[in-house]
Amino acid sequence: MQELNERAKLLYRTVNDLGGLPREPLNLTEHPLLPWEKRCHALLESLNARGVVSMEEKRRGIEDMGQTIYAALTYYEKWAMCAANVLITKGHFTPDELAQKIAQVKRRFEEGT
Amino acid sequence: MSAFAAGQAVRIADRLTIGHTRVPSYVRGAKGTIERVLREFLIPEDDAFGRPHGRRQTLYRVRLAAHDLWPRYRGLASDEVQIEIYEHWLEPVEEAKQ
């Protein structure tokens, strides 16, 4: 790669491009997927199978969310956030529809239904 | 028709990542050889933007010597990284080998 100053380097490396960076040793602890994480995986697979959001759109959507989110959120938190972002960007639903639906889901849990 | 054949020397291009790419920075600018010619696929630059009928390019597997990729690489001269690169990210290289 050509020599670049630190800011120009940002043009040439996306946030997920980690190959070759020094990092801490592996943590081999595994956690079984939470049910919502598995459902989230199946959601993105469904959207991909139906041609609504491809896996590559999902990958790019996650990169576009930027470094702070990339580092802070867990794997499936990023998927969930990205799914919402991409579907809104593509006009499938609006932010207020999402907000309404979220309120509805929370009420359902509160009411135990 | 694919532009490159198995065994051919190639260089991986180096470009901006704006607009999405699946070519990691650590291989950009590197020279290697075609390990295998795969078939055509929708390129990530179009797939990533929801263009299922976008451009299709031949995908290749490229073998790269690990010691070419990393300064002070500690391993064997025969260690390799093998990676998939699309045709539009590959450039031909003169065969003069050291």
Place this chain on the structure above:
Amino acid sequence: MSESHDHEHGEHAPIQTHETPGEWEVLEIAVRELAIEKGLITADDHRRLLEGIDGASPMLGARVVARAWVDGDYKRRLLADGSVAFELGIDNYDRTNLIVLENTPQVHNFVVCTLCSCYPRPILGLPPDWYKSPSYRSRAVRWPRAVLAEFGTVLPDDVSVRIHDSTADMRYLVMPMRPAGTEDWSEEELAKLVTRDTMIGVTVPRVPSPPA
């Protein structure tokens, strides 16, 4: 060092009760329900893909490897065309394009996706957390033997490593070398030796020592 897989919840995955779902679970449910309401996907799509995810595990890959170990013709066809793996009645639920990589006495293969977490899910199930971690994704391509050592894998000095970075449309399954002394084992017994980590390539199969 053994493959230590403590099945505890990691720090980043607090236990959720059903009465108090986290923001992320709520988000998943909301997006999924909207997607169904808007006709983008059906509930059946989701159910089918959940089944696909649940139905896949490393046992499927182990069957493929064990078959290849005992059947030279199958092995040859498999190495030429990874889709042969799915002949064993395995559901390729996401149309994975598979390449099978053979470990030999001269070459040890292992697989990483430096850019995300690409993994042959229909044949190995979902990837372990470490495979998706920055630590693995960053270091596997540059310090392969150090990373292998963290799994307890030490290769002989004259064995080359090939690190496969799964960056595009192909997915990879490593075919480990068949351990010595297993010549008269059944396919079923052989499959038990083929763990997930041997098919990612970070470990090699071990014949358990007989009980004392």
